[in-house]
Structures are given as C-alpha cells and as structure tokens.
Amino acid sequence: MKHLLFALTCLVGAAQAAPIVNNATIRLPLPGKTVSAGYFSIENPDNHPLVLQSASSPMFGLIELHHHIEVDGMLRMVKIETLEIAPKSTVHLQPGSYHLMMFRPTTPLTKDSKVELELTWADGSKTHVTPTITSIPKS
Numbered sequence: 232m233k234h235l236l237f238a239l240t241c242l243v244g245a246a247q248a249a250p251i252v253n254n255a256t257i258r259l260p261l262p263g264k265t266v267s268a269g270y271f272s273i274e275n276p277d278n279h280p281l282v283l284q285s286a287s288s289p290m291f292g293l294i295e296l297h298h299h300i301e302v303d304g305m306l307r308m309v310k311i312e313t314l315e316i317a318p319k320s321t322v323h324l325q326p327g328s329y330h331l332m333m334f335r336p337t338t339p340l341t342k343d344s345k346v347e348l349e350l351t352w353a354d355g356s357k358t359h360v361t362p363t364i365t366s367i368p369k370s
C-alpha cells in the first residue's frame with residue numbers, strides 16, 4: 232500500500248497546473264473597420280513557463296498575437312509568434328501591451344455576439360473562454 236501511495240503522489244506532482252484566464256473582453260471594431268482587439272489576463276500557477284501558442288475562434292478568419300513596441304518614441308504593433316508566461320506569474324493582455332488582433336469576422340461583431348475563443352498552449356492543451364464584448368471607451 233505504501234508503494235501505491237508514493238506512486239500516486241508522484242503522478243499528481245507531475246501534472247501541470249492549468250492556466251487561469253480571466254477578464255476576457257473583445258473590443259468592438261472602430262466605425263467602418265472590422266478588426267477587433269482581444270484582452271484578458273493569463274495566470275500561470277505552475278512551476279514551469281507557460282507558452283501561449285495561438286488563439287482561434289469560429290467567429291474570426293484569423294487571430295494573431297500582437298505586442299506593442301516603442302520605435303522612435305511611437306508605439307507600434309508587432310506580431311509575435313508566442314507569448315511566454317513565467318512560472319507563478321500573470322501576464323495582462325491590455326491596450327498598449329500584448330493583445331489579440333482578430334481579423335475577418337464571419338458576421339459583424341455586436342455587443343450581443345457570443346464569441347467562443349480557444350487558446351492553445353505549447354503542450355497542446357487548450358483553454359476555452361467566452362469574452363465579453365465591449366465598446367471602445369470614449370476618451
């Protein structure tokens with residue numbers, strides 16, 4: 232019995248703690264545009280780095296991972312291939328930083344749209360989220 236218990240403990244210890252995705256939102260496109268931005272936070276409760284490989288949704292023809300970098304004092308968007316979240320830390324996808332860029336909606340996005348978003352991690356596991364659709368805040 233002691234051996235069995237030990238083996239079970241090892242199995243549990245080896246399992247990766249699942250990523251936690253919170254506060255997922257998608258901004259409605261600017262008037263006359265179809266491109267939307269997606270934001271959320273990703274918490275990595277595990278002891279190993281977590282890598283976001285891709286995002287997809289039946290609602291969009293293409294979703295890219297983007298980051299903002301400063302070039303000559305101007306913020307510019309760049310496409311990134313993956314997003315790494317360090318062990319025991321949280322990364323926020325938010326305006327002016329990391330975000331999803333969502334292209335080619337299959338139907339025009341409205342506040343009532345139900346968007347199923349699938350995040351795929353480097354180990355092949357997936358997380359499903361249903362973001363809230365928000366307007367662009369008036370500044």
Ligand SMILES: [Cu+2]
Pocket residue numbers: 297298308309330331332
């Ligand atoms: Cu972008």
